[in-house]
Amino acid sequence: MVRNCREVKVREVRFLGAWDEPSDFVELTLDNPGWDGYRPGQFAMLRPKHWGLELSWGRPFSISRSDADSVTFFFQVVGRGTARLARLAPGDEVIIWGPLGNGFSVADQTPTLLLAGGMGIAPFRGYIEKHPTPEFLRIVFAHRASIDSYPYQLMKDMVRAESIHETSPDDLPMIIERIENEVRGAQGGIVLACGPLPFLKTIQQAARLHQIRAELSLERTMACGVGACLGCVCKDGHDKHVQVCARGPVFKADDVHI
Numbered sequence: 001m002v003r004n005c006r007e008v009k010v011r012e013v014r015f016l017g018a019w020d021e022p023s024d025f026v027e028l029t030l031d032n033p034g035w036d037g038y039r040p041g042q043f044a045m046l047r048p049k050h051w052g053l054e055l056s057w058g059r060p061f062s063i064s065r066s067d068a069d070s071v072t073f074f075f076q077v078v079g080r081g082t083a084r085l086a087r088l089a090p091g092d093e094v095i096i097w098g099p100l101g102n103g104f105s106v107a108d109q110t111p112t113l114l115l116a117g118g119m120g121i122a123p124f125r126g127y128i129e130k131h132p133t134p135e136f137l138r139i140v141f142a143h144r145a146s147i148d149s150y151p152y153q154l155m156k157d158m159v160r161a162e163s164i165h166e167t168s169p170d171d172l173p174m175i176i177e178r179i180e181n182e183v184r185g186a187q188g189g190i191v192l193a194c195g196p197l198p199f200l201k202t203i204q205q206a207a208r209l210h211q212i213r214a215e216l217s218l219e220r221t222m223a224c225g226v227g228a229c230l231g232c233v234c235k236d237g238h239d240k241h242v243q244v245c246a247r248g249p250v251f252k253a254d255d256v257h258i
């Protein structure tokens with residue numbers, strides 16, 4: 001057991017998306033085990049108490065937001081663990097450990113471009129809510145599912161926001177060009193990114209080319225979440241193996257191989 005491991009109760013399970021379609025996009029709200037001081041970009045490992053030996057490891061999720069009473073995660077059902085998490089009900093008990101990892105930088109009064117791809121939008125809700133000068137933030141969100149499947153509108157109400165809908169693989173060159181241009185235009189500010197690997201690679205290359213300060217949040221399959229199992233290693237800028245859970249998940253764009 002790690003130090004910040006707690007048993008908490010489920011408060012709400014909410015499916016996002018069009019009202020007349022089944023949804024795989026879930027907002028899971030739990031009792032807050034005292035994590036309001038978390039840094040956006042940090043994550044937690046979740047393991048419902050009733051999971052038997054069949055699913056021995058917890059699953060990692062970005063902390064999407066928290067307040068004094070509750071902590072919320074946003075996930076998509078992709079496999080056995082997330083399918084079971086989506087079936088939780090209020091009052092069910094979940095073991096959570098965290099907040100884990102480092103989190104994104106917060107630069108007061110500095111233009112900050114948030115680039116989110118798909119589920120990579122999750123940590124930015126809390127980031128926007130906690131930022132001391134949200135008027136300096138802008139989010140660009142690339143997504144495949146319907147926009148109602150994501151907590152995007154809430155963010156759009158708080159900061160300047162634009163979305164790019166990928167409706168077919170033919171849209172990809174346009175999206176890559178748009179993201180590269182967004183990074184290039186971020187001179188003098190910072191870029192924070194979370195999303196799938198090809199999305200992060202595009203941002204990393206553009207940031208290197210135009211010498212933009214950028215941070216990337218990486219996803220790896222994780223088992224322990226605390227640096228012990230070595231299941232999540234990647235190479236840093238000095239070609240050293242590092243655990244994404246302990247050294248990341250957020251890395252400077254010029255300090256990681258992805």
Ligand SMILES: Cc1cc2nc3c(=O)[nH]c(=O)nc-3n(C[C@H](O)[C@H](O)[C@H](O)COP(=O)(O)OP(=O)(O)OC[C@H]3O[C@@H](n4cnc5c(N)ncnc54)[C@H](O)[C@@H]3O)c2cc1C
Pocket residue numbers: 043059060061062063074075076077078079080081082083119122123218219220221222249
């Ligand atoms: C630091 C961190 C933060 C994350 N935050 C979120 C989040 O906020 N919302 C969200 O929806 N997901 C997030 N993920 C991904 C999430 O952990 C996986 O989707 C989840 O563990 C899959 O569990 P499963 O049992 O349903 O899938 P499994 O049955 O274990 O696998 C189903 C499929 O998902 C792939 N997969 C499993 N784990 C990962 C992973 N970590 N990254 C990429 N692919 C994976 C598998 O290779 C397989 O193809 C995060 C991952 C990390 C490491």
Ligand code: FES
Pocket residue numbers: 221222223224225226227228229230231232233243244245246
């Ligand atoms: S998940 Fe075990 S070392 Fe990172």
